[in-house]
Amino acid sequence: MKHKIFEITIMEKIGLHILKLAFLLISINVFSQNSSSVTNGTITKKIISQYFKNKRTIKILLPEKYDANKNYPVIYTLDGFELFPIASSYVNFLTKYDVIPNCIIVGIYHNNRNYETMPNYGSDIRIPVTEFLEGSGNLKSHLLEEVVPMIEKQYSVSGFNVIIGHSNTATFVNEIISKNENNFNGFIAITPDLLKKQTDYLEKHLSEKQLKQTYYFVSSGLKDDKYRLESGIMLDTIFHNSKNTNFKGLHKIYSAGHLDLVPKSLNDALMFIFSDYKNYDDFNDKVLNSKFSISNYIDQKSILNNKIYGINYKLNEEDFYYLLNLVLEKKDRKLFEQIFEVGEKNKFFNKDDKYASKAQYYEEIKLYDEALKNWKLQIEKGFYKNTFYFERPFILLTKKLKRQKEAIVFLEKAIKKYPEGKLIFNYLIAQTSLKYSLKKNKGIKAIDYCINRFKENNKFSLKDALEIKSNINKN
Known part of the structure; x- marks a missing residue:
């Protein structure tokens, strides 16, 4: 039986070249939308988020003597404008004195903070208060499906991830613990504001789920909004009652207001998250x-x-x-x-x-x-x-x-x-x-x-x- 021979005409060849060129232009265009620069040791990346449909800013600070052959825990800070600089400073000194291990620090910068971090207080009756609103839901997806995979692909990570939030993003931190797809081990929530249904949901999650080793630090200020202090106290009760052997929770109260609570509590928070690092107390x-x-x-x-x-x-x-x-x-x-x-x-x-x-x-x-x-x-x-x-x-x-x-x-x-x-x-x-x-x-x-x-x-x-x-x- 003879094989049929297919011949490609000149026009078809031209068509294929045009198609290849189109794919190349698309690839160049996508690549050009994602960029990276370095200033004073801080790497700034601009990436397109498929969830927010816009360009996002991510900042990364590697350990001073970063070695691709070693593994490093990663600390993700929400509210990048506020938390990335101070977290970087605290981590720098704590690692210098070997109080905590060397870490990679990642800052998440918000384009529209109010939309992206608004807690769910039941304003939309169609969305249970234990679920994210649209903006914070997009932030969750952006973080878990775009930022974390990118960091894990490009840098030498250990698999131990920490997330830090303040105010609205502290509430976000609390809510992300009970999501099955979360891949964090350490949670730092500086003055969260939670409904009782949300803390009850966390308590139920801790009692039913087999967690990996998890650390959760919450700080509250005596000079802050009383509802935020009440949230901290509710969480404190949950921490003390939890029988989950893989969970360690700590709530601390400071003589602080909404803003100065960040510098007053962040050092304690980081040390608690890494409290089993070089721990010889036993x-x-x-x-x-x-x-x-x-x-x-x-x-x-x-x-x-x-x-x-x-x-x-x-x-x-x-x-x-x-x-x-x-x-x-x-x-x-x-x-x-x-x-x-x-x-x-x-x-x-x-x-x-x-x-x-x-x-x-x-x-x-x-x-x-x-x-x-x-x-x-x-x-x-x-x-x-x-x-x-x-x-x-x-x-x-x-x-x-x-x-x-x-x-x-x-x-x-x-x-x-x-x-x-x-x-x-x-x-x-x-x-x-x-x-x-x-x-x-x-x-x-x-x-x-x-x-x-x-x-x-x-x-x-x-x-x-x-x-x-x-x-x-x-x-």
Whole structure:
């Protein structure tokens, strides 16, 4: 059977070229409507929203050392003109001091705020008060179906999303929690205004739905509208009564009005949303378990941070020393050895002073023999730069362990090990001999060396040495 051959005429070819050109022009036109620029580190994007049928402004601030190979939580601020600058400032300082993890901040700018954020107070009887009005419904769709997908496509995100709103947009934040399609984990509502039916709806949602880990912070002002304060109090009751183990809610009241409530509460809000980041508040309870392992405890914290915030967290030096101090309070040798091992593994100790550090911590928990052992190891390993590394174990022997004869022998060996300290060591030998009535001849020999070879130092004067010799001769 012969195959039929189709021939394309010149006119058809021209038609195809025209069609291709038309598609190209459409593509160029659409592309030109979406634009991006960068000013002072802030990325400004202009995008066309299919829900609002107009051009929208989105601003993005990446962490200072943004790395596409790392994942970052994203904080979305509604009321971009108001909340994006202040949220960016607060987040900048909180991340600088590692109070919260590095985050991407996104500002949503409204073209017609009243239309886009008007709460549903039942003015349209056709729309239940638990549903959005047209404008806020478009805002929800714009946020969830246009902005969030765009951010997730273009940047390295962790999957932990936070949304912040104030006044009308705080009410919006509250209403979006109970929507099944919402993909936020943290909610910050600064002075929302809600009907009881709306708070009841939230309570029902929290009791019936299996949530992912969710944090909800609400702030109210004593100088603000009384209905807004009442909304906060209703939400507070819901927070306290909720038995949803994946939900954490906090309501705080401030001596503030409608506007100054933003700066007064936003810092607390951000810290609450990230309250499980580097949270070691349960350490004292966990440590009571006889099978407790500090290394496993820290590993579990890392796993928890990854599970909740989607980030890889590594123990930092400041947190290590915080845990070390908690361990020292327990005065438990086993726990101390565990925490010290963690410090060594993470290289938190100066390698030249490792044993000296360990010795001092042992002294603090009154395990003096272990302390002495580590002072000696510090010297045996060759890490001694001055007389300090010999004086400390000497003081430990004389004052804490009450082994003065051994202390003198220790310093005699120290003279051979560290000749630069001979003057100081001889003075200590003479001083100890006098104080504890030990080996008078050694004491005289040692103080004679100090007098005959005296050099200015910060340990004793020539007058001190002469006085010791006089006292030794009297005994």
